[in-house]
Amino acid sequence: MSELVPLHNEPKKPAGAFVDAATLADGATLEADVVVIGSGAGGAVVACELQRAGFDVIVLEEGGHHTRADFKMREDINYPMLYQESGARATKDLGMTILQGRAVGGSTVVNWTTSFRTPPRVYEHWKKAHAVGEISIADLSPHWDAVEERLHVEKVPYEQTNRNNRVLFDGATALGLQVDTTRRNVKRCMQSGYCGMGCPVDAKQSMLVTYLPDAVERGARVVSRCRVDKLVVAGGSVGKAECSVIGDDGYNTSGKRVTVRARRFVLAAGGIGSPSILIRSGLGGGMVGRRTFLHPVHGVFAHYKDPIEPYYGAPQSVASHAHAERGDDPGLFYEAAPMHPMLAAVATAGFGAVHRQLMEKLPYVAAHIALAIDGFHPSEEGGTVTVRPSGAPLLDYQTPLRIRQALREGVKWLAKINFAAGAEEVGFGEFPMLMLRSDRDLSLFDHYDMGKQPLFSAHVMGGCKMGDDPKSSVVRSKDLRHHTVENLHIVDGSVFPTSLGVNPQESIYGLARLVASRLVQSWKA
Amino acid sequence: MNRRTFIRRGFFGGLLLAVGGSVGLLAWPTDESAHARQPLRALTPRQFAVLAAIAGRTVTAPRADPITIAERVDAQMATAPPEVRADFGKLLLLFENALAGFVLDARAKPFTRLSPAAQDDVLADWRDSRLAVRRSGYAVLRKLTEAAYYAAPDGWEGTGYPGPPQISVPT
Numbered sequence: 001m002s003e004l005v006p007l008h009n010e011p012k013k014p015a016g017a018f019v020d021a022a023t024l025a026d027g028a029t030l031e032a033d034v035v036v037i038g039s040g041a042g043g044a045v046v047a048c049e050l051q052r053a054g055f056d057v058i059v060l061e062e063g064g065h066h067t068r069a070d071f072k073m074r075e076d077i078n079y080p081m082l083y084q085e086s087g088a089r090a091t092k093d094l095g096m097t098i099l100q101g102r103a104v105g106g107s108t109v110v111n112w113t114t115s116f117r118t119p120p121r122v123y124e125h126w127k128k129a130h131a132v133g134e135i136s137i138a139d140l141s142p143h144w145d146a147v148e149e150r151l152h153v154e155k156v157p158y159e160q161t162n163r164n165n166r167v168l169f170d171g172a173t174a175l176g177l178q179v180d181t182t183r184r185n186v187k188r189c190m191q192s193g194y195c196g197m198g199c200p201v202d203a204k205q206s207m208l209v210t211y212l213p214d215a216v217e218r219g220a221r222v223v224s225r226c227r228v229d230k231l232v233v234a235g236g237s238v239g240k241a242e243c244s245v246i247g248d249d250g251y252n253t254s255g256k257r258v259t260v261r262a263r264r265f266v267l268a269a270g271g272i273g274s275p276s277i278l279i280r281s282g283l284g285g286g287m288v289g290r291r292t293f294l295h296p297v298h299g300v301f302a303h304y305k306d307p308i309e310p311y312y313g314a315p316q317s318v319a320s321h322a323h324a325e326r327g328d329d330p331g332l333f334y335e336a337a338p339m340h341p342m343l344a345a346v347a348t349a350g351f352g353a354v355h356r357q358l359m360e361k362l363p364y365v366a367a368h369i370a371l372a373i374d375g376f377h378p379s380e381e382g383g384t385v386t387v388r389p390s391g392a393p394l395l396d397y398q399t400p401l402r403i404r405q406a407l408r409e410g411v412k413w414l415a416k417i418n419f420a421a422g423a424e425e426v427g428f429g430e431f432p433m434l435m436l437r438s439d440r441d442l443s444l445f446d447h448y449d450m451g452k453q454p455l456f457s458a459h460v461m462g463g464c465k466m467g468d469d470p471k472s473s474v475v476r477s478k479d480l481r482h483h484t485v486e487n488l489h490i491v492d493g494s495v496f497p498t499s500l501g502v503n504p505q506e507s508i509y510g511l512a513r514l515v516a517s518r519l520v521q522s523w524k525a
Numbered sequence: 526m527n528r529r530t531f532i533r534r535g536f537f538g539g540l541l542l543a544v545g546g547s548v549g550l551l552a553w554p555t556d557e558s559a560h561a562r563q564p565l566r567a568l569t570p571r572q573f574a575v576l577a578a579i580a581g582r583t584v585t586a587p588r589a590d591p592i593t594i595a596e597r598v599d600a601q602m603a604t605a606p607p608e609v610r611a612d613f614g615k616l617l618l619l620f621e622n623a624l625a626g627f628v629l630d631a632r633a634k635p636f637t638r639l640s641p642a643a644q645d646d647v648l649a650d651w652r653d654s655r656l657a658v659r660r661s662g663y664a665v666l667r668k669l670t671e672a673a674y675y676a677a678p679d680g681w682e683g684t685g686y687p688g689p690p691q692i693s694v695p696t
Contacts, residue, residue, distance in 0.1 A: 073689030076597075076676035085609070086601050088669070094661040192690060200692055251604035311686055341686050342676035351583040351648055351667045356683075359586075359675065363685040392606035431652070431660055452657070454664055 016051075016216040018065050018104070021226035021245040026256040030223070032058040035241055035262040037228050037277065039063075040106020041508035042492030043268030044207035045147070047222075048215040049516035050266075053524070057220040058260060059212070060243060062227035063103035064250055067208070071198030075342035078197035081250065082110050084272075091383065092396040096296065097346075098272075099458040103198075104224050105208030106270065108505060111458075112195045112316040113184040113204055114335070115153045116502035117144050117510065121325070125376060130497035131468040134478035135514065143513035144506065150214075151185040151205040153506070160191070162313025164366050165336045167304070169318045171421030172334070177322035177413075179334075184314065185505070193312040193338055225250075226258060229391065231265060231281040237487040238265045238281075264523070267490045268512075271460030274494040275385040276393035278464065278474075283485065287465050287474050289385035293375040293499035294457035296399055298407045298450075299337060299347060300414045302366045302423035310339035310365050323413065324373065324501050330380075330406040331373035331501055334414060339367045347456075349433035358427070366418060370410025372403045375462065375498030385463050395460075404450035412445045430454055459504050464494040473497075479518045480511075491515050555621055556637035562592060567602035572614050575621040578637045580670040582644045586683055589674050597673035616662050620651075 024030075036047040039061040051057045066081060080086040082103045089098040101107030118140070126132035147153070158181055161169060165181075172179035189203040202209050212222055225246040231238045240261045247254030267274050275289035315338035324331040339347070339362065347367065348358050375382055383397030415426040419439050426436045431452040434444055467473030470483040475490045482488040491512050493504050500507050557570055559577035568576065573595055580594040602610045621636045636647060651663035674680045681688060 074677075079676070080601065080604065085605055088601070088605070088672075093657070094665060190692060192692060194689065200689075249604055312690075341681055341684050342672045344684075345671040345675040346668045351652075351671070352585045352645060355583070355667075355671065356585050359684050361685075388606060388608045390607045392608065394608075430664065452660060454661075 016219040017221055018212075018216060019221055019223045020065060021223050021243070021258060022247070022254065022256070024245070024256070024258055027258075029259045029261060030058055030221075032056045032221070032260070032262045034058075034264045034266060035060060035260050036266045036268055037241065038106060038268035038270060038273060038492060039104050039212060039222060039224075040101065040207060040268065040270055040492065041108050041505050042270070042512045043266070044105065044108075044211040044215070045509055045512035046266050046268060046491045046516045046519075047220055048211040048218075049513060050520065051215045051218045051220040053520040055523070057215065058262070059215070059220060059222040060226045060228055060241065060260060061104050061106075061222065061224045062246060063101070063106070063224065064246075065104040065222070065224040066109070066198065068198070068200060068202050071194070071200045073192070073194040073197055073200055075197065075340055079342070082198055092394055093398070094454075095399065096294065096397055096455045096457055098294070098395070098460060099456070100270065100272065100460055103208070104222060105206045105212060108206040109198055109208050110196050111206075111503070111505060112338070113186055113314070114316050114319065114503040115148070115151070115183045115185050115506045118507040119324075119501055122498070122500055126497050129378075130465070131473070132466055132477045132497065133468045134476070135511070140510045140514055143517070144510040147506065147509040147513055151210055151509070152187040153183050153185045155183045156181040156314070156317040160314065161317045162191070162193070162310075163308045164310040164313070164338070165316065165318040167302070167308070167366050167421040167423070168320070168334065168336050168368050168417060171417035171419075172320045172322065174420040175416060177320055177417070179318060179320040179322065181317055182319050184317065186314075189314060191313050193315055195315050196338060196340075196343075227253070228269070228277055229280060231267075231277065231283070231488070233281060233283065233485060237485060241265065264487045265489070267464075267488065268492040269494075270492050271463050271494045272385055272393050272395055274490055274492055275463035276387050279385070279387045280391060283482075287472060289463050291375065291381065291465050291497065292383040292385055292395060292397065292463040293461045293496070294383065294397060295371040295459040295461075295499050296374060296403055296407065297369045297371050297456040297458070298411050298428075298453060299367055299369040299456075300411050300418065300426050300428045301339075301348065302368075302415075302418035302426045303361055303364050304366060304423055305364070307363045308366045309363055310336075310344075310367050311341075311362075321501075323410070326406070328377065330377065330403055332406055332410040332413075333371050333373070333501065334410065334417070335369055335371070337367045337369050339365055348427075349430040366423065368414045368418070369456075370407055370414055371459075372406045372410065373499055373501040374400075374403055377402065382462055399455060401451075404453075407455070408445055408448060408450045412442055415442060415445070459499070461493045461496040461499050461504060464490045465497045466495040467497060479522065480515050489515070489519065555635055559592060559595070559637075561596055561599065563596055566599055567605070567610050568599045568614060568617070572617045573599060574637055575617045576670070578644065579617075579620065579648070579666050580674075582641060582648055583667045583670040584674045586674065586680070588679070588682070594670050594673045597677070598669050601669070601673070613665070616665060620647075620662065620666065
C-alpha cells in the first residue's frame, strides 16, 4: 500500500507516480500545490507543464489506469473499461448516444487520432460573438507546434488510407468536393484499426503515453479511480476536493473516501464532466452546464462488391470540409467511422432477420459520418448539463431543426459520394431505414423525417464557456480562471463557446499549453 | 400531452402517460421461465425474463443465446448510473405489460407469453410508432441486446469479421 506524504514540512517533493486510489487508506488526505481534475487532453497537458515549471501537481482521474496490456481489441472488454457508461451514455430523451472516454488519458485513449488545429474563423467568431478577447491564433500557434512535435502529429499519405477511408476520398474527389487525408497523432502505427479500444501497440500518442508519463517523470502524481464528488469552497476559494474511490467493477464506489488539498485547482473533466462537478460543488447556475455542443452525427453505410473490411486499418485518415461553411446554415464535415461488430450492430437499424442479413455483409460495408457544426447561429443554445439525484451527470440536448436539416444534406452527400465511388447500395436511417440503389433514389431524402432519427456524438464541447463578460461565461479567456472563484481554472473542451468544426483534441492541447504557460508566468511572479 | 409536460416528466414519465399510465400498471403474469444462469446484478428475475424474450427476437443469429445476451446486459446495467438502471427496468416492464398493449394495441397477453411472430409485431409496432417515447424505448432494447451479442467473439461468426489480428510488438 503506497503512502503519500503530506507536502508541507517536507523539503523534498514526493516522487512522481501513477497511483491507484484503491491502494490509499480510507480517509487519506493528499496535498499538492495544484490539483488537476481529469487526465484527458486538457488536464494532462496542464499537469505536465505545471510540474515541469516546478509546481507539485496531483492529477485526479475517475477512470482506471489501463495500459497496452489491457487493450485487447475487444469491444466487449474495452468499451466497458474505457468509455463513460460503457459507451451507452445518452442524452435525457435518449435521442443521442454519446461516446466519451473514461480512463487515465481521458478520451484521448479511445479517440480515432484525427488532429486538426482550430480553424481561425472559429476564434474570430468567438472574439466577435462571445467576448473571447485574450486568445488568438497567433498566441496558440507556437503551442500547437510544440504539441504536434511531442505527439508526432503527421499527415497520412494517401497510400496508407484503408479502403473505408479511400472510398470517401475517391468519391468526394470524383464529385469535385474538397477532401484530404488527415493528420494523426501516431508513431509507428501498425494500421490495426483498434484506436477506439485503446491502441494495442502504443502507437497512438495519447496522453497516457506522452504528457502523463512526462509529468510523472518530473514528480507529478496521477491518482486513478478517484472520482471528485465535489470541490469544497470557503471564503471564495476552493480548499479541497472530496473524492470517492472507485471499486473493482470500475464504476461503483468502494465506499472509501479521499480528500485532496491544494492552493490551486484546475478542473479538466471535459464537456459534461466539468459542469457536473461545478454543480455538485454548489458552483452551478448562470452559464454552468449550458451551451453544451456535440457535433451531432448521422451516418450512412454502403455496400460494395469488393471487400472494404471497415474494421481493419487506421479508422480515420480522410476528412472533407467541403461544406464546413454554409452561410447562415450549420456547416458539416465528413469522415469515416470504423465498424467492428458491436458498433456496426448498434449503427445498423432493425432487428431479427433483417438486421442479421445486414450484419452478414460487414466485410463489404463502408461507413461514413456527417458531423454538424452546432452552436454558431444565435438561435442555437446547445444542451444543458444537470446532475441526477445520484450525482451522475445528465445532458439534455434537443437537436434543433436547422441541425437536422443540415444532417439531411450531409447524409445525402455521403450517399452521392459512395455512389460516385462505386457503391452498389447505400443504407441510412432508423425510423425507417432506407436503402438507396443509385443516385436516382437520392430524392428519397427530400421528405425524410430527420426529427425521428437517433444521432451520435463523439465530441462533447462547452458547458463552462469562456468569455470576458462574467454575465455570459464561466471563465475568463486570458487564463481560463473562474470569474469569481479565484483559485479555480477550467482547462478543457468545456470552455469552448461553440462547437469547433473539427475533431477537438488538438484544439484542447493547444489551449491547455498556452494557458499553462500563462499560469506559470503569473503564479511565479 | 404537450412537450413541456413530457420534458418535465422525462422519458419514463412520458412513456407512462403515453401508454395510459396513471391508472396503475395491470400486472399480467410474466412467463419467468427464462432464468439467468449467473446471479443477477441489476435486474429482477421478472425483468430478466422480459429482456431474454426480447433478445430472442432482436438477435436471430443461429447460435445466439438469449439468456447469455440478457446476462451481459444485466452486467452492463450494474455499472450504469442508478437512475439509468431503474429506468431500464421500468422500460422492460412497460414493454411486457399487457395494459399498454390493451390500451393501444388490443394485445391481451404479456410479451413473454406471445408467440414469436406476435412478439415481432410488438417490436415493429414500437419501432413504427408515432410516439417518440415508444420509438426510443424500442431503440434502447434493440441496441442493447444486439450490442451484447455482437461485442463478444461468439457473436462474430457469420459476420465475416475474423477478429483482431495477432500483434507482436518488439520489446
